[in-house]
Each structure stands twice: as C-alpha cells, then as structure tokens.
Amino acid sequence: MVMQKARDTVEFDGDIPILKMNKLCKNYQLGTVELRVLREIDLTITSGEYVAIMGPSGSGKSTLLNMIGCLDRPTSGVYQLGGQSVSDLNDDQLSMIRGTRIGFIFQSFNLISQLNVIENIQVPMYYQGLTEHESAERARELAEMVGLGHRVDHRPSELSGGQQQRVAIARSLANDPLIILADEPTGNLDSTSGAEILDILHRLHEQDKTLIAVTHDEGIAVGAERVIRLFDGRIDKEEYNKQ
C-alpha cells in the first residue's frame, strides 16, 4: 500500500484537521482487571496549532502521546492523521507513518551515541530511502537551522544537553512531518537550555509547523496556543492562550 504524503492530496488551511480523534479508548489488561487508561477522547487539532497536553501522573498523558505517535494502537475509536485513518494499519504501515508524518522529540534526547550530529539527523531519511548525498545535504541545513552547523562531526557525548535536544529537533524535521510530537522536551534541561529550546519551538510554530507537546512544564503551557488538561483518562479542560 503506497502512502502518499497527505499534503499532496488535501489542503490544510484549517478546514480539515491535521489530527482528529473520535471516541478514542485505550484499555490494558492487567490479569483479570481491565484498566481503562484513555476514555473516549475526542480531540481535533488543526494545521499550524501549538498544543500543550498536560495532566497529573496517571492521567493518561503518556498513553495519549503513544497513540498520537502511532507507537501503539487504540482499543477502540477513530484516529485520523492527515485525513487518513491510522487506527487499523499494520506494523509496516505504522512505521511508515511514524517515519514520514511524525517528528519525535524525547525528554532524554534519544540520540544514537555511535553516530555524530549529521548522521543522527540522517537516520529518519535513511529509512525512507534517500541517498546519502540527498540526506547529508538536508541534514546539514537542519543542523545550521538549530545553530549547530559548526558541530556536525561531534558525537552526542561531546554535546551539552541543550545541544543534544537541538539535534533531536533537527532530526524530527528531517522528513518534513505533519506534526512534531514532543515528550517533555525541557524535562532534562536546566532553565537556560530549556528556554533556548522553547525558543526554537516557537520559531517552528511561527513557520506554521504543527506542534504537540506533552509536558509538566507550565512554561510551555504559557507559550502554547492551546492547553489540553487530562484527568483520569479524559479531557478535563481546554484553555486558549492569547497569542
């Protein structure tokens, strides 16, 4: 099944949501007990939105993140990403979605330690079959964009936390995804580096990228357009910030 980038076929100008969830449920079986982690989530995110998803421990934040990121499948309900239903795709198809439509940013950076900056940024492109030349060129551009053009040969161990996260951001942009999905992007950073990262995320937002950040950090909540607060597996509150 050949998946084209949804952008080629559908216009995103706010009319069709880039992400749509309808009565999404996720249950886990724990012995004889069925744990209902996500209960009938209805969520719509339009192109270019900057959304923060917040909530206390046990609210289902991580599970929702895994759902959005196509790392796991819902028990029931509909999830449409870029106009395409992804709830019942097979493993290969989900891998493809993750590789082309979603850009991940993790709390602990998750760079591959044996690879240098350029090579790390190239990884998603490699899995989509780009040539070494094409991917290297684009990786260099992205590295420049996050301010690491002078450090392209360094390994993660030679970079600070803030720098590593910047590489992760560049990597997330490699295949020009529909959404950037960040899991506690500032969780492992000090306030200065954290602020730098928030700055970059803002810049991306200004470039009309769709950002979804799952976080504890109220600082992000302040910067986001919309804050969705989860409680006990449901959407409790939705707040809108004046931009």
Place this chain on the structure above:
Amino acid sequence: MHRLRSTLTALGIIFGVSSVIAMLAIGEGASQDAQEKIAQLGSHNIIIKTVKPTEDQSALGQQQTLMEYGLTYADAERFRNAIPNVTVIVPNRRLFEQVQYRTNRIAIEVVGTVPWYPEISSVRIKYGRFLSSIDMYYKRGICVVDEKIINDLFGFDDPLGQDIKIASDYYQVVGIVSEQTKSETSSGLEETDATGAKKVGANLGGIYIPLNTVRNRFGEMSLQITSGSRNIEKVELQEIIVKVANIDQVLGTRQSVETILKRFHKKEDYKITVPLELMRQAKEFQRIFTVVLGSIAAISLLVGGIGIMNIMLATVSERTREIGIRRALGAKKRDVIFQFLSETLILTLSGGFLGIFLGCLIPYWVTYFTERRTVITTLSLLLAFVISAAVGIIFGLYPAYRAANMDPIESLRHE
C-alpha cells in the same frame, strides 16, 4: 561494535575455518603422495613376491635343513600359458650386494631382470640403453644403473662405459635410468629429509643386470644361510610382476594368479599385491577422512555459531533503547532485522576471511618444516566462505528477529 568482543566472537569461526582448510590440505597432500607412490607400482600390475612361509619351528629340530620356497620359473611359465589378457610377465631376482667402482664402495640392491622390465615399472632410460635380449642370450656382464646412485658410486665420472664390480665379478655400465614421478614438489618422495639424512624406506635406486647373467654367476637359486642357525634357504625368484592389458581385467587376473599358485604351492610362500586395490583403498580412506574431518568442522562451526548468536543476543539487549528510537523514527521490522543481520554477517565473513588466510598459511608452514606435501583445494576455500556466510545468517537470524519484534514503547523506556 566493541572491537575486542567482536574479535573474540569471531575466534570460533576463524579457528573452525582455518583448521578445516589446513587439515584438508594436509589430508589431500598425504593422499596424493600415497596415490602417486601406488601409481608408480603400476595400476595394471599384479605384483607377486616370495615370502618366507611360517614354519613350525620345533619341527625343525637340530639338524641342518634345506628349505626351498617361493616363486619359480615354472610359475612364470604357468602364468604365461594359463592366464589370458596378460601382456607382460617380469620375473626378478633381487640381491643385496657390495658394489665397487675404483675406490668407492656401496651396498645396494641388485635386480636381475628382463629387457621388458620398464614396461611394468616407472624407470625410464635417460642415457644409453636398457638390457636387451642379446644380453640375456649371451648372459653378458653388463648393467644399467639408477641415476640416484651415480653420485655415491661414480662421483663426477660419467658412468657409461665404466666397469664396476658386483660381488666378485665385473659389469660394464651400458645405461642410466631414472624414475618417473608425476609431480615436481613431491616432498614425500624425496630421499633426504630437511637434515640431509636419507629417509628410511625411500627408493634408493639400484642396479639392473640381465636375469640370465644372475643365474649364471650367482646360481639358479639365492642361498641364504641365517646366522646363528644351521638352516639354508633357497629361492628361485624373489618376484614376478604380471601386467594386464585392461584395467578391468586386473582383479580377475589376480584371481587366476592366486588359483594357480594355490594349486602348485604346498605352502603359503608368496604374497600378492595389487596396486589398483591399494589405490582404491587409499581413495576410500581419503573419503572417510574427509567425512570425519567435515563432521568435526561442522561441530566446531556449530559451536562458533552458537557463540555468535549468544553475543548478538547480548548486543541486541544492550541496544534495546536504540532499537526503540529507530522504530520511532520510521524503521520497519525488516529494517531492524537487516541492520542486525548484516552486523552478524560482517562478523562471520571477516572471521571467515581471517580463517581462510590462516588456513592457507598453516599448510605452508607444515610443508616447510616436515617436507610433506600439502594441497590447498579451491573447493575447501569456497566451502569455508559459504559456510561462514551461512553460519552468520543462521545464527544471526534469531537475535535479529528478537530485535525487530521488540515493542517500541517498551524499548524506549529501557535504560
């Protein structure tokens, strides 16, 4: 990947591959040596040698006894008359005598034989001529020498035309022969080893004189008086060699020979050797050797492969996080399998190459130090390469599969 760990892991493959190649080379070399030696005896020949029959010693008592045994001219005649398909019959008298030229003296084997001796053996005239029918008829005192003894007996003199003394008579040298061997390097057929000493059992060369001359000058029979006892042994012929036209007739002719001898000899005073049988036995032995060797190699490679699988499983476990990251970034299951399988393959193939390199080196050392032939076969090299690849794929598949089927979420949570 860890360099030390990779090397240790590949060690099993390196050892397995190199030992297979080296052992096969040594085995092949030994086999070729053996077969060549046997081939020299003549694949179309049936060699009958006189053998002293085992006697009940107590029956001999104290008196002087005269024991006649062994092959006779009558036997040769019977072979000629009764057995079809026989092309040549060569009766031989073998003596061990003192031979003297000027002041040089050596003790070597003297063979009283017939002019058609070269037909059943691998000697070829190099200079001069071999024995002739006229020599036989006139019982001439002439001889033909093997080139191997020229140095010791003649020094730098040209043997042709010279007179030598065998026992108490003189013989004129009319020809020089040399032994035809197939190979150039045949170390096993060298007469001297690395230290220069003559090897035991090697063909040391001899002197050929007409059989009739032997009968004339040394008597019809060889007399042997064993020291310490008072028994005299008389032998007419030490050896008869029978040659057949077609190789298919060899075994049948052997039967006929055996039948005749059994009928006319009271005792078992002969021994029949069929080089063709020996060759077949040698080939069979080689086949068994190869199979046994192959099994040992298979086991060692199996062990090596299990070691590799073990290491790869540990590697996969260590890189759980990385696998999760790659999956999140778009890697499909088959991408993960490919990644780990190729890492394993690189390991086994480089181990294989090192093993091949080492496996070719060892036979060279063996030949250098032991002077024995070794033959590195291209088949063994190809086999080694294919097997290292196969081991890599087979034992790398499971760990790779394990890696691919890890749950990405779990993997990302891993430390």
